[in-house]
Amino acid sequence: MIGIALAGYGTVGQGVMDLFQKRKESIQKRLGKKIDICYILVRDSRKKRDIDLYGAELVCDIKKILDDDDIKILIEATGDITLGYKLIKEALTKKKHVITANKAVLSLHLEELSALAEEQDVYLLYEASVGGGMPLIKPLQDLSLHGEIRSLRGLLSGSCNYVLSKMRIEQIPYDDVLEEAKNLGFLEADPIDDVGGFDTRRKLRILATLAFRGKIEEDDISLEGITKIEQEDISRLFQMGYAVRLVAQAFKENQCVQATVHPMALPITDFLRSIDKAENGVEFFGDHFIKVCFQGSGAGRYPTAHAMLSDLEDVLFSLRRKTSPLGSKELHIIPYQKKARYYVRSAVPTLFAIEEQIDEKVWITTPVAHNVLKENLPEGAVAIAIGE
Incomplete structure (x- = not known):
């Protein structure tokens, strides 16, 4: 029998x-072996739980899992940075395969943990960490084998996409949509990780590092979330033919990389504009392919669980390479300098050239570099890049 341990039994763990x-x-029939989740690691194994454990033993000490030679695979679904890192590292050290959705841990320790997995000749798989239920990591690794990836852009937060879509479609104020998204489980009680763009930045750090075959840190990525955007901004831009999205982008040219996460107003011709509600979407652009697009569920219990089960099957059937997918290219990170027109709402006049005045507090700038705009934007102002 192949034993599996599950760390964390919250929303994702139960999924x-x-x-x-x-x-x-079905898996056992194809594999020709018995498999089972034998342990569930929780903080307090004595706490009463009105949920089905399917015969698994609740434990609160990782040592019991690590010392059990029948346990070959750890599925890490704690969502905790400190505990998640400890569990992943110790499991890899004990030559156990690891599957995780913990993008915070991966963003901080991707290179270290990937090297450890390769050294121990075990799998470290994390499809669920970036796209939720949308496969991205595996296709990205396949694409990078057949040509150089030059750029990527996408919607990496199903939660933010849900909020912005609701504000546009139903004309609901930001705070009301936020509360609804929390109740539906799309946002945590403290949603700043999502709406502040931090979660998206972690995902972009992982994707760009894999795509460009060199290390990109979180701090290399310019960041602006959606917390300042109001209903009036969404409505004005929609009347002009645009839909607002939180877009993650990274470009590479001659080993120079620019990366950013910021709100954009997308025209009807843009693939990402068509993606609504809690969906994700990503485009990759490369040498030997013009554009490859992916779209799928980005938030919720079962999309994430589905991605983790997909990784589990890859481990069981040895469908993936165990070598580290990371490259060793020396990348030069430069500020995000791409020029665009910007929708700006500010109580204070700005220094930027104005293409169109909407009202006394709102205008459209002429094309300006992103880094220049950020440095000179008045405090409290809203700036949304307008896509072409």
Whole structure:
């Protein structure tokens, strides 16, 4: 039997267990071996839980899992940075395969953990960490084998996309949509990781590092979230033919990389404009392919659990390379300098040349470099890049 341990039994952990039970028999038939989730690691194993454990033993000490030679795979779904890092590192050190959705841990320790997995000849898979239920990591690794990836752009937060879509379609104020998204489980009680853009930046750091075959840090990525955007901004831009999205972008030219996460007003011709609600979408551009697009569910229990089960099957059937997918290129990070027209709302006049005055507090600038705009934008002002 191949034993599996599940760390964390919250929203994602329970989703993993539900899907595992549904697929278990089918996987066993194809594999020709018994598989089971034997342990569930929780903080307090004595706490009463009105949920099905499917025969798994609740434990609160990772040592029991690490010392059990029948446990070959750890599925890490804690969502905790400190604990997640400890569990992943110790499991890899004990030559256990690891599957995780913990993008915060990966963003901080991707290179270290990838090297450790390669050294121990085990898998470290993290499809669920970036695209939720939308496959991205595996296709990206395949694309990079057949040509150089020059740029990528996408919507990497199903939560932010849900908020912005609701504000536009139903004309609901930001705070009301935020509360609704929390109740639906798309946002945490403290949603700043999502709406502040930090979660998206972590995902872009992982994707860009894999795509460009060299290390890109979180701090290399310019960041602006959606917290300042109001209903009036969404409505004005929609009347002008645009839909607002939180867009992650990274470009590479001659080993120079520019990367950013910021709100953009996208025209109807843009692929990302068509992606609504809690969906994600990404475009890759490369040498030997013009453009490859992906779209899929980006938030929720089962999309994330589905991606983790997909990784589990890859481990069980040895469908992936164990070598580290990271490259060793020396990349030169420069400020994001791409020029665009900007929708600006500010109580204070700005120094930028104005193409169109909407009212006394709102105008459209002539094309200006992103880094120049950020340095000179008045405090409290809203700036949304206008896509062409």
